[in-house]
Amino acid sequence: MKTSTKLGLVLGSLWLCSLLYLGGNFFPPEDGTLTTQELDHLTRELHRIRRQNDDLRRHAAELSRDLVELRDTHQNNGGDQVLQMQQKLEKANKLLEKFKDNTDHNFQNLPAPQHQMCGDGPTREHEVLRRKIDNGVTEMWYYVKAELNKIKEFSSVDKVRERVSEMLEDAGHHQRAIHTDLYNLSRIDGLDSWRENEAKALEQLVQKRFHYLQNPKDCSKAKKLVCYLNKGCGYGCQVHHVTYCFIVAYATQRTLILESKGWRYAREGWEKFFLPLSSTCKDRKGGSTGRWGAPDVIKDIQVVDLPIVDGLHPRPDSLPLAIPEDLFERLTRLHGNPIVWWLGQILRFLLRPQPELEKDMKDTEERLGFGHPIVGVHVRRTDKVGTEAAFHGIEEYMSHVEEYFQRYAMHADPGKDLVKRVFLATDDPGLLPEAQKKYPEYTFVSDNDISKSAGLSSRYSESSLRGIILDIHFLSLSDYLVCTFSSQVCRVAYEIMQTHHPDAAAYYHSLDDVFYYGGQNEHQQIAIYEHKPRSSNEIELKPGDVIGVAGNHWDGWSKGTNHRLKPRKAGLYPSYKVVEKVDISKMPTYPGADDFTIPSS
Numbered sequence: 001m002k003t004s005t006k007l008g009l010v011l012g013s014l015w016l017c018s019l020l021y022l023g024g025n026f027f028p029p030e031d032g033t034l035t036t037q038e039l040d041h042l043t044r045e046l047h048r049i050r051r052q053n054d055d056l057r058r059h060a061a062e063l064s065r066d067l068v069e070l071r072d073t074h075q076n077n078g079g080d081q082v083l084q085m086q087q088k089l090e091k092a093n094k095l096l097e098k099f100k101d102n103t104d105h106n107f108q109n110l111p112a113p114q115h116q117m118c119g120d121g122p123t124r125e126h127e128v129l130r131r132k133i134d135n136g137v138t139e140m141w142y143y144v145k146a147e148l149n150k151i152k153e154f155s156s157v158d159k160v161r162e163r164v165s166e167m168l169e170d171a172g173h174h175q176r177a178i179h180t181d182l183y184n185l186s187r188i189d190g191l192d193s194w195r196e197n198e199a200k201a202l203e204q205l206v207q208k209r210f211h212y213l214q215n216p217k218d219c220s221k222a223k224k225l226v227c228y229l230n231k232g233c234g235y236g237c238q239v240h241h242v243t244y245c246f247i248v249a250y251a252t253q254r255t256l257i258l259e260s261k262g263w264r265y266a267r268e269g270w271e272k273f274f275l276p277l278s279s280t281c282k283d284r285k286g287g288s289t290g291r292w293g294a295p296d297v298i299k300d301i302q303v304v305d306l307p308i309v310d311g312l313h314p315r316p317d318s319l320p321l322a323i324p325e326d327l328f329e330r331l332t333r334l335h336g337n338p339i340v341w342w343l344g345q346i347l348r349f350l351l352r353p354q355p356e357l358e359k360d361m362k363d364t365e366e367r368l369g370f371g372h373p374i375v376g377v378h379v380r381r382t383d384k385v386g387t388e389a390a391f392h393g394i395e396e397y398m399s400h401v402e403e404y405f406q407r408y409a410m411h412a413d414p415g416k417d418l419v420k421r422v423f424l425a426t427d428d429p430g431l432l433p434e435a436q437k438k439y440p441e442y443t444f445v446s447d448n449d450i451s452k453s454a455g456l457s458s459r460y461s462e463s464s465l466r467g468i469i470l471d472i473h474f475l476s477l478s479d480y481l482v483c484t485f486s487s488q489v490c491r492v493a494y495e496i497m498q499t500h501h502p503d504a505a506a507y508y509h510s511l512d513d514v515f516y517y518g519g520q521n522e523h524q525q526i527a528i529y530e531h532k533p534r535s536s537n538e539i540e541l542k543p544g545d546v547i548g549v550a551g552n553h554w555d556g557w558s559k560g561t562n563h564r565l566k567p568r569k570a571g572l573y574p575s576y577k578v579v580e581k582v583d584i585s586k587m588p589t590y591p592g593a594d595d596f597t598i599p600s601s
Contacts, residue, residue: 121194124333131336132579134182134506139575141175143556172406180410195502198334202327203345203499209250210349212593216255219281224303225254226284229263229270231308235468236488240518242270243346244309244319251318251587252295254304257284265465272462273469275352279599309519320517322585335498336505338582340515344498351496360466361473368445368474373408374421375401376478378471380487381428389486392511394435398422400482400509401442408479419443423478425471425489426451445474476500485510488518514552523549525560525578539571547578 122130145168152164186192216222227245231238242258249256258277260269276282286302294314298304306312309319321339323331331338353361364370377397380389405420412418422439424432424446432446450467468489475481475493477500483490494515497504516523524546531541539562541547548561550570558575561568 121198122191122333124329127333130182130186131505134179135336136576137175137178137182138506139556141171142554142575144171146555172403176407176410179407183411195334198330199502202330202334203348206327206345207349208596208598209590209593210246210346211598212590212596213250213253214255214278215280215599217280219255219283220285222281222302223252223254224257224281224284224286225249225252226257226259226303226305229258229260234488235265235465236472236492237518239347239351239492240488241308242350243343244519245306246346246350247318247320248306248316251316251585252298252304253588253590255281257282257303259284264460266462271354273354273357273465274350275354277350312519315521316585317521318585318587320520321523322521322583324587324589325584326587326589328582328584332582335503337515337580339517340495340505341498341503343495343517347492347496348499357466357469361470364447364470365474368447370423370445370474370477371419371421373405373412373418373479374423374445374477375404375480375482376423376425376475376493377401378475378481378483378487378490378493379424379426379428379431380484380489381426381431389484389512392484394431394438396511397482398435398439398442400511401480403509404480404482421445423474425475472496479507481508483508483510485513485515491515491517514549521583524581524583525549525558526581527562527573527578529574529577531573531577533571537572539569539573540565541573541577546581547573 148164148168148171152161152168155161155164225245225248227242227249229238229242231241233241245258246256248254256277258270260271261267263269263272266272270277284303288301289303289305290298290301292298292304292306292312312319320343323338323342327342328338331341335341379392379394379397381391401420401422405418409418420441421443422435422445424435424444426432426446429448429451432444432448432451435442436444447467447470450471453461453464453467472489472493473496475483475490476496478497481490481494481497483493485491485494490510494508497507501507514523527541527543527545527547529541530543531538533540539560541562542564546563548563550559550561552558552575553572556575557572558578559570559572561570
């Protein structure tokens with residue numbers, strides 16, 4: 001018998017045995033507990049095995065024919081050996097048939113997955129483009145609506161005004177239909193499941209890093225950054241101050257020590273309402289102490305005192321709007337505004353409630369009847385109006401609330417009655433009855449006692465702080481936010497909202513500012529289309545130009561400064577002709593956190 005023939009028989013037998021062994025690993029478990037991803041993987045593997053099975057049977061038939069020829073040729077030389085090999089091969093064929101029957105049976109009885117998973121999820125380019133299209137539709141609607149309203153306002157002809165109203169109604173429905181299509185597109189092929197899983201994975205990654213940083217094994221040797229809570233401003237501003245401190249601590253690999261005793265809201269300090277930032281390191285003791293300075297100045301100082309961001313020098317590149325470099329690829333694929341996700345994760349760590357506060361949140365949710373869908377509306381009056389922000393009537397807020405519910409209705413279950421809920425948070429006690437009277441078709445969820453406690457006379461009290469915390473909590477749990485980003489309370493709620501969704505970057509409408517962070521480095525955009533000014537209040541754009549952003553007018557136009565132009569000039573430019581520049585900073589990756597167990601609270 002030829003050596004090559006023997007080798008072929010041996011290899012064929014080994015292939016048979018390998019497949020029969022591996023085949024048993026592809027049958028579903030008896031309890032039927034398979035995830036969608038496992039089920040899709042199993043289906044693909046079964047298809048592959050069936051193809052290999054067919055190939056194997058073909059090769060077996062060829063080998064069988066070869067063996068017959070060999071037996072006739074070598075009857076006097078090894079015929080018995082060939083006959084034994086043929087018998088073994090026939091036995092293997094029977095096993096293959098049995099395996100095929102089992103495979104077919106299991107394959108046919110597998111439940112069909114609702115959607116086919118898209119491998120490791122969509123590409124970053126796919127997600128960036130999808131969100132760009134969605135934002136482009138929004139900006140086009142802002143432009144069309146603003147221009148048609150100008151015609152309507154300045155026309156004295158009734159028929160023209162009526163026709164413009166009809167056009168606004170039709171165009172509004174059209175843009176909502178496109179948004180609905182984009183919403184459905186974002187969820188097909190299991191992409192919504194991928195986003196949920198990726199968001200959880202990223203959250204776990206950074207939360208483990210935070211806990212690892214804040215719980216050093218030996219506090220006496222740990223490098224520390226000391227932050228003083230009592231900055232002279234309100235709660236939202238102070239929360240952002242602590243967030244800034246934590247960002248600097250994270251970027252410099254220092255455990256944050258929060259000095260909060262004597263807090264203007266609660267004399268006991270931060271831990272009156274929130275869990276301690278550390279379980280192992282709570283004091284500022286150290287071998288050496290110094291003020292913030294350049295990296296080479298503070299590198300050997302164990303305890304560094306951090307000033308407020310207004311007096312910070314030198315300014316590290318890790319300040320907002322920067323995100324960690326190592327998270328850039330994953331975050332820009334997952335989220336439409338990565339810096340807001342990053343801030344939200346920090347707030348998730350900083351604002352872990354004490355048991356008493358957590359119970360208060362749950363009890364209040366039940367008492368108010370907080371449910372979904374719901375739009376959170378934050379109306380700041382009193383000290384802000386006329387100084388930091390303009391007055392906005394409730395009608396302006398409610399027009400965007402109605403827009404949300406009209407869009408929601410297009411992808412909601414038509415068989416269920418739609419209850420249009422609004423969570424109203426305000427420091428004006430008279431606003432709730434006004435809203436209820438003007439908009440009886442809405443269910444307003446609000447606590448007027450909180451509105452009363454937010455008055456200037458009682459603002460810096462524990463009861464007022466409790467009210468602000470609850471307002472922010474329920475605003476962040478809302479499905480959509482309508483507010484003014486000039487208010488830090490609204491921005492904090494928007495940041496925390498990101499921790500409740502894989503990507504809630506577009507779940508808001510601000511009546512004034514774009515999102516910003518006090519003390520941030522410059523907010524920049526990159527021009528992608530050319531723009532030639534048609535009036536003196538516009539600026540030129542060329543692809544690649546860096547634009548320092550001043551704001552969005554929510555009418556299709558934004559305002560900013562083109563860095564290329566000399567001298568620099570501020571002016572208007574079409575919002576759709578630019579994209580956001582994501583600022584990144586090289587920060588520690590904390591490899592030791594991979595095996596760290598988050599301590600129980």
